[in-house]
Ligand SMILES: *[C@@H]1O[C@H](CO)[C@@H](O)[C@H](O)[C@H]1NC(C)=O
Ligand SMILES: *[C@@H]1O[C@H](CO)[C@@H](O)[C@H](O)[C@H]1NC(C)=O
């Protein structure tokens with residue numbers, strides 16, 4: 482597996498300036514340090530998607546393990562120990578495997594975090610507010626500690642909630658985090674990272690703990706020979722440039738029930754491919770309550786999913802229209818999981834896709850953000866059918882997820898105060 486080499490770069494140096502300037506994190510693509518071809522990278526990402534789609538049975542909080550591709554490095558404790566995290570807008574908890582983790586912990590690139598070597602670690606007691614305000618934590622039976630327990634599609638993690646000093650390059654901040662002492666997760670699911678940094682709406686996410694109301698990121702294209710680092714900005718440093726048009730989309734009001742309250746839902750209402758507006762029933766993308774506290778459907782944007790998956794009716798409409806437009810240029814897909822492919826030389830025939838959002842905002846998805854080379858001869862559509870998420874306890878098989886491949890070279894600003902997500906086309910490698 483790739484060795485994610487990441488480091489965090491911060492705009493501001495001193496702790497006192499933290500609130501004023503915010504955090505700037507550098508993210509490295511999981512496959513960036515491997516000497517592999519673009520086809521190999523895509524093949525891996527596709528495999529990760531299918532592992533994830535296939536593993537959604539019994540999901541409680543569908544974190545995007547295997548699909549996530551952008552990882553941040555940070556230091557934890559004093560003296561600082563290195564750690565690596567997948568940055569995930571689809572979950573909340575910040576966690577890392579601890580040195581006492583056994584017996585079935587997954588292997589990671591860096592040594593496990595050893596709290597005995599840190600002068601700054603503190604336990605969170607079970608009467609602490611932070612232990613009570615979220616569903617990931619609860620008092621241990623003896624009432625002494627605050628336990629964390631989160632179930633994901635790929636398995637479960639358990640441990641205790643503590644606080645530590647996290648260092649993002651030179652910026653230090655104390656955060657509550659899960660010191661994970663038991664995991665039951667498929668090896669390789671985290672691609673060698675030590676844990677996750679959640680950016681969801683819940684109380685334990687990085688953005689919530691920092692008390693910030695906005696963050697932004699710009700993901701560099703990962704099918705280049707050299708993959709430049711991407712950036713995540715939290716707080717005041719999160720802002721778009723002034724001179725490129727911006728599409729602003731209001732977030733859909735969130736359900737209050739876990740885990741649906743974690744997600745960032747968008748009001749997608751339709752799609753156009755080339756010059757053809759797709760005939761998709763308006764309610765196909767609606768978020769709806771299917772049982773008390775259980776929500777189905779909806780459209781969520783997720784930095785932790787590589788590829789977009791569309792609700793079945795939208796997937797069928799897109800596939801049919803593309804097949805009509807590409808006609809004789811279509812070639813037999815080289816793998817079963819792929820539906821639409823053309824010869825590499827013919828990818829210029831693929832039309833752009835436009836996402837239409839409620840409120841009138843349109844986001845143009847260029848061909849390279851939803852098609853990609855899968856072998857030396859062939860380029861294929863890299864959008865999948867959400868219905869292939871089989872056996873889900875949660876009805877996630879009808880939820881449309883906008884993955885990070887579709888977000889490349891786009892600066893996305895999540896303004897939680899205003900309740901708006903802004904999209905701005907950008908050259909992310911120059912940021
Ligand atoms: C990367 O792959 C190329 C082509 O296979 C090879 O020539 C080169 O030596 C490899 N580099 C490393 C660092 O492995
Ligand atoms: C953790 O750190 C303590 C204190 O330095 C040390 O005694 C212990 O051996 C370390 N544990 C592991 C597994 O490295």
Ligand SMILES: *[C@@H]1O[C@H](CO)[C@@H](O)[C@H](O)[C@H]1NC(C)=O
Nearest residue numbers: 605606607608609610624625
């Ligand atoms: C929590 O409990 C501990 C010990 O039981 C006590 O020392 C502490 O004051 C309590 N904190 C709060 C906020 O109640």
Ligand SMILES: *[C@@H]1O[C@H](CO)[C@@H](O)[C@H](O)[C@H]1NC(C)=O
Nearest residue numbers: 807809810811824825826827
């Ligand atoms: C590209 O598509 C055209 C049909 O639109 C076909 O005639 C041609 O052979 C294709 N090129 C390749 C390289 O397959």
Ligand SMILES: *[C@@H]1O[C@H](CO)[C@@H](O)[C@H](O)[C@H]1NC(C)=O
Nearest residue numbers: 793868869872873876878879
């Ligand atoms: C989603 O899963 C549920 C429960 O298994 C099933 O009833 C429903 O038909 C599925 N929806 C789609 C679009 O496959």
